[in-house]
Amino acid sequence: MSINITTRFRVTVAPAIALIVFSLVSGCSSDNAPATAAVPKVGVVTLKAQSQVLQTELAGRTQAFMVAQVRPQVGGLVLRRLFIEGSEVKAGQVLYELDPAPYRAALAQSEASLAKSRASFKAAQVTANRTAELAEFEAVSRQDNDDAQASVQTAAADVKLAEAALEIARINLTYTRIVAPISGRIETSAVTPGALVVANQEAVLTTIQQLDPLYVDVTQSTTELLRLQRELAAGTLRSAAAGEADMALRLEDGSLYNQTGRLKFSGASVNESTGTVTLRAEIANPERQLLPGMYVRGVLEQARDDQAILVPQQAVTRSASGNTSVLLVVDGKIEQRQITVGRVVDHQWWVTSGLAAGERVVVEGGQKVRPGAVVSVVDDADLPQVSMTKEG
Missing domain, CATH: 2.40.50.100 (RNA polymerase II/Efflux pump adaptor protein, barrel-sandwich hybrid domain)
Known part of the structure; x- marks a missing residue:
């Protein structure tokens, strides 16, 4: 009778002990195994060359042609x-x-x-x-x-x-x-x-005011005025006549006026307290849409680049010394590159040197990676679209 009890005990208890030992060994081996690091994901925008107009906007107000x-x-x-x-x-x-x-x-x-x-x-x-x-x-x-x-x-x-x-x-x-x-x-x-x-x-x-044509008085710094005059003389600034330049008009609601004016550079005087000059433009007003005293912005087309490269502002970082740089994805790895930027065009930097069409610039997740890191790319097709509208 005792032999039967012993045999039954061995048959019942032995598998349970083996299961407990296997569990302990498996737990220990799991704790000691190295963890597999996840590859970070970054969002990129693939750069494309596009035709871009270089423009300058000058704040001003309308004035009656004659009063x-x-x-x-x-x-x-x-x-x-x-x-x-x-x-x-x-x-x-x-x-x-x-x-x-x-x-x-x-x-x-x-x-x-x-x-x-x-x-x-x-x-x-x-x-x-x-x-x-x-x-x-x-x-x-x-x-x-x-x-x-x-x-x-x-x-x-x-x-x-x-x-x-x-x-x-x-x-x-x-x-x-x-x-x-x-x-x-x-x-x-x-x-x-x-x-x-x-x-x-x-x-x-x-009082009688002559409203067609109309004057637009805009202000500009003396430094910018000299640059505009040089570009006008060099032919890079679209000219209407000798000493004049074509000027579009942006109204208070952001819309463009349907007439093109002529900005005249003669007779400008410098305000000694502000260092600015007042330039006078003349523009047609046949429908009397413009009234004296309206706030407007004169838009000058200075140059055109058919291979312009624009980069979203969030992709560009600036160091304490003033250097600008971006992160690129090259062969699956992060690369940092210094670039030169010009002006802002609708929340994007106009890049003058350092980047080329076809390169992929990091716009999301760049704060989590370092140069040389291997990354997984989320292409710009899967990101919110970045507006490429030209600055007017």
């Missing part, structure tokens, strides 16, 4: 206003009518004074002729003859004075009809019929 402040040249009571506020008016168009009655009376008085002066002149001539004849026979003294001749000259001068007074009266009468000195858009009126105005008063009656 005329309308004031009365004679005083009087305003009888009528003959324009619609905010409308287009033509040069010579009557804007206001003043009460002409006083000036018509003054004109009639001047006409009468002229007639009187002419009559006095004729009488003085007759007297002088008779005195001259009598003087030949010594019937009158020489002094009387001289006085008679002087009276003729005085009467002639009085006629000229009367003629001038008559002309002034006529001019003043025409000034009662206040006309537009230039063509353009007229603003609101500061007076209404019934108002009393005086000659050459300080307050304007209204």
Whole structure:
């Protein structure tokens, strides 16, 4: 009976002990085995050459081509206003009518004074002729003859004075009809019929602004101005005429204006406090879309590169010394390379040297790898698309 118990114990316990020992040995061997390191993944963008325009944007504001402040040249009571506020008016168009009655009376008085002066002149001539004849026979003294001749000259001068007074009266009468000195858009009126105005008063009656063409005054540093002038002289800056350059206009909402202007470099002066110059451009405004005082940006096309290389900004790092570099994936390994960049074009650096089309630049995961590390590549087709829109 005891033999059977022993045999049963061995059959039951032995496999369990063997299982426990195998588990302990397996656990120890698992702890001592070296772990396999995971290969880091990086996102890359494959560079492509593309046509790119080098542009400069200059901040500025629009100005009216011509501005005329309308004031009365004679005083009087305003009888009528003959324009619609905010409308287009033509040069010579009557804007206001003043009460002409006083000036018509003054004109009639001047006409009468002229007639009187002419009559006095004729009488003085007759007297002088008779005195001259009598003087030949010594019937009158020489002094009387001289006085008679002087009276003729005085009467002639009085006629000229009367003629001038008559002309002034006529001019003043025409000034009662206040006309537009230039063509353009007229603003609101500061007076209404019934108002009393005086000659050459300080307050304007209204203002007229010529809006087509329009001026655009832009500011630029003196350093940039000299560079633009050199590029204009070298022919790399698109030129409209001698001393001028083509300029597009970007409006406040970011859209481009549908007319091209001409930026003129002549007559620029330097602001001593800011070191900037104000340059004036002229641009057509047939639809009156532009108004004086609007903030705009003048866009100058300086050069065109048909093999430009653009790199996303997040791919470029700058050292404390100012050197710029990128990480590349070459033959499955990370390579660091110094590059030279120009300006920013829509969140991308325009690379002037150091990179070529077809190379793969790391844009994601670069902070986790070092030069020489083996990496797994996530191609740009699997990354969020980087905008390649040109800077305008």
